[in-house]
Each structure stands twice: as structure tokens, then as C-alpha cells.
Amino acid sequence: MIIAIANMKGGVGKTTTAVHLAACLQNLAPTLLLDGDNTRNATAWSQRGDGFPFRVANETQGAKLARNFEHTVIDTGQAPSEGDMRELMEACDLLIIPAVPAILDNDGLALTINILRSMKAESFRVLLTKVPPPPESEAAELRAEMLSSNVPIFSVDIPRLKVFEKAASAGTTVNNKAIFTSKDAPRAARAWDAYQTVANEVMSYDNKTR
Ligand SMILES: Nc1ncnc2c1ncn2[C@@H]1O[C@H](COP(=O)(O)OP(=O)(O)O)[C@@H](O)[C@H]1O
Ligand SMILES: [Mg+2]
Numbered sequence: 131m132i133i134a135i136a137n138m139k140g141g142v143g144k145t146t147t148a149v150h151l152a153a154c155l156q157n158l159a160p161t162l163l164l165d166g167d168n169t170r171n172a173t174a175w176s177q178r179g180d181g182f183p184f185r186v187a188n189e190t191q192g193a194k195l196a197r198n199f200e201h202t203v204i205d206t207g208q209a210p211s212e213g214d215m216r217e218l219m220e221a222c223d224l225l226i227i228p229a230v231p232a233i234l235d236n237d238g239l240a241l242t243i244n245i246l247r248s249m250k251a252e253s254f255r256v257l258l259t260k261v262p263p264p265p266e267s268e269a270a271e272l273r274a275e276m277l278s279s280n281v282p283i284f285s286v287d288i289p290r291l292k293v294f295e296k297a298a299s300a301g302t303t304v305n306n307k308a309i310f311t312s313k314d315a316p317r318a319a320r321a322w323d324a325y326q327t328v329a330n331e332v333m334s335y336d337n338k339t340r
Contacts (some may be wrong), residue, residue, distance in 0.1 A: 131336045132202045135273045136215065138245070139238025140208040141227040143259035143265040146207035146294055147325075149182070151226075151326060153303045154329030156184035159200035163190040167207035177299020215245050224335055225254040226328075228288075231261060231269035243281055253339070254282065261287040286327040293318045 135148045149172055161184040165172040176186045187195050189230040196202050204222065206214075221223055225246070229239040239256070246254050256276055261269040269287055276283045293314055297304045304321040 133219045133224050133226060133332060134204040135226045136206040136218055137141040137227050137238055138242045142230050145205050147228050148172055148203050149175060150303055150325040151329055152203045153183045154325055157199045161201040162187060162195055162199040164202055164204045165191060166204050172205045175298055175301060201278055212245050216249055219251045223253060227254060227256045228259045229256050231258055231272040256281055256283040260290040262290050283327055284305040284331055286324050288324045289320060291321050292318050293321050
């Protein structure tokens with residue numbers, strides 16, 4: 131399955147989602163992470179630690195490699211053009227749009243969804259990321275808004291947790307127990323479970339559409 135991660139807005143957790151989704155999918159079948167962002171954040175992340183359990187490549191290397199992998203996750207860069215979005219949509223089976231539930235970030239989400247709708251795209255799904263704990267309610271409000279306007283959305287929220295940053299700076303993913311203190315361990319488990327649920331929903335989406 132080919133899964134692309136994009137949003138017109140940056141800093142929304144695209145790379146974090148690409149890396150963790152690839153890690154989850156690798157447990158099911160050989161998975162390639164295509165680093166389509168020219169800042170090469172995902173590649174740098176993979177080189178900071180002992181390496182990822184899945185393959186990371188740029189687009190040029192990926193063209194040849196992709197045929198050897200069951201799943202390809204494509205990370206993308208900042209501010210894609212409308213044309214970029216169209217190409218991406220055509221190139222993938224599912225486009226994931228990570229979105230942070232904050233008023234200032236929602237213009238990028240609205241723009242992304244409008245572009246997808248104008249191209250009659252169907253295979254996309256919004257993922258709420260960096261979701262703060264209660265009593266903050268923006269995520270629930272944004273979810274309700276998406277549902278009422280028939281925008282497809284993952285059932286799970288990705289919680290806002292420091293363990294994601296810790297994993298990134300250690301060049302690994304949140305399921306790597308070796309890097310967390312016993313205090314962080316339950317949060318790391320929660321963080322990993324959230325992406326596991328996303329991966330399960332991605333796989334059941336694939337089963338439905340094939
Ligand atoms: N769920 C999360 N909780 C806390 N911090 C997060 C979460 N997801 C991402 N981050 C942090 O937010 C910053 C931007 O995330 P990143 O995945 O690089 O976004 P993008 O690729 O969209 O620019 C990074 O410092 C990352 O560690
Ligand atoms: Mg990124």
C-alpha cells in the first residue's frame with residue numbers, strides 16, 4: 131500500500147507520523163519510508179540513532195527500491211503547491227493529513243481539504259495530532275466539525291507528548307523502551323498505541339478498497 135502524508139501547513143507532525151506509521155507497518159510487511167521533503171528531516175532522524183527497522187530512501191533511490199516493499203510511506207515537505215497535492219493524491223492509495231487542533235493551524239487544514247475536494251479526491255483521511263489533554267477541547271470541537279462536514283477522520287487522536295520529541299532526538303521511535311525512564315514508559319506506551327491504532331485503520335481501509 132502507498133500512503134502519503136501531507137498538509138499545506140508545516141509543523142503538524144507529518145514526519146513524526148510518517149516515521150511511526152512506517153515502524154508499525156514494518157511489523158506487518160517490508161516497509162519503505164520515502165523522504166520527499168528536501169529538508170530531509172526523516173533521513174536525519176534515521177541517522178541520529180542506531181537506525182530504523184524499516185528502510186529510508188529519497189525519491190531518486192526510492193524509484194528503484196519501491197518494488198521490493200509491500201508498503202511505502204511518503205513524507206512530504208512544507209507548503210506543497212496545488213499541483214503537488216494532485217500528483218501526490220494520484221500517486222498514493224491513501225493520503226493522511228495530520229492536523230493540529232489549534233485555531234491558527236486550521237487555515238492550512240481547510241485549504242488542504244478544499245483543494246482535495248476540488249479535485250474530487252476520496253482517498254484521504256485527517257489525523258488529529260499533538261492533541262493536548264483535557265480540559266482543552268479544541269480537538270473534540272475540530273473532530274465534530276470534520277464529522278459534520280463529512281470529512282473522513284481517524285478514530286484515534288495522537289496525544290501531545292514529550293516522548294515523541296525524546297524519541298526523535300534519540301534517532302528512534304516511541305516503542306524503543308531502552309531510551310525511556312520508568313516515569314516516561316506509560317506515556318511512551320500511550321504514544322505508540324495511538325500510532326498502532328492508526329496503522330490498523332490504514333490496513334482496514336486498504337482491505338475495504340481493494
Ligand atoms: N504528538 C506529538 N506530541 C508532541 N510533540 C510532537 C508530536 N508530534 C510531533 N511533535 C513535535 O513537533 C515538531 C514538528 O513535528 P514534525 O513531525 O517534524 O512535523 P512536520 O513534519 O509536519 O513539520 C517536532 O519537534 C516533533 O517532535
Ligand atoms: Mg517534516
